[in-house]
Amino acid sequence: MKQAGIFLHQDFPETPISGRVGARWIAWVKQVSSSGQPQRPKQVVHPFLSQRKIWCLLTVHFDGVNLRFAMPQELDHFIGVLSQNPLPSGRSLAPECALGRPNRHWLSRLPTKAKPWKFRQRLCKYLETLPEAEALREFYSENPIRFEFPEYFDNFFEAHQATYNSTGVTR
Numbered sequence: 001m002k003q004a005g006i007f008l009h010q011d012f013p014e015t016p017i018s019g020r021v022g023a024r025w026i027a028w029v030k031q032v033s034s035s036g037q038p039q040r041p042k043q044v045v046h047p048f049l050s051q052r053k054i055w056c057l058l059t060v061h062f063d064g065v066n067l068r069f070a071m072p073q074e075l076d077h078f079i080g081v082l083s084q085n086p087l088p089s090g091r092s093l094a095p096e097c098a099l100g101r102p103n104r105h106w107l108s109r110l111p112t113k114a115k116p117w118k119f120r121q122r123l124c125k126y127l128e129t130l131p132e133a134e135a136l137r138e139f140y141s142e143n144p145i146r147f148e149f150p151e152y153f154d155n156f157f158e159a160h161q162a163t164y165n166s167t168g169v170t171r
Helices: 072-082 117-129 131-141 156-167
Strands: 002-009 026-032 038-045 055-062 065-069
Touching: 002 131, 026 156, 038 156, 055 117, 055 131, 065 072, 072 117, 072 131
Parallel strands: none
Antiparallel strands: 002 055, 026 038, 055 065
């Protein structure tokens, strides 16, 4: 059975693929005192989440496999990975996982029945021709999703380095 739907949300509808394509929840900002002295960077809510008032979510049910996509980039990434033969390993897709298997990667959470090559071919073809997928792309085409925000950093160390580089203070 094949089924798809588009839903609108006021908050970002996080999916298993969101973090892999650039969605961010926390950020670090530079801190400088009123006298110009650098201070410890501050952790804040990333502006990625508040860049829109309405978010779109594509849900797909394909032969017993349920999928969700909150951004066109997620859909493209999903199709790009699943259309590879052989299917890439979790280690190659999550190089930041130093030890063991990358169990938190979305591919490890994909149902086993969705991993055979013939199933993936049918699924990718379905997703590429799906009218709801085109509606998802159309929803974001007028006001594309932003991933880069000046003055916001993905980790403490980048913010810390930017703080000291911008103040001219040497350590």
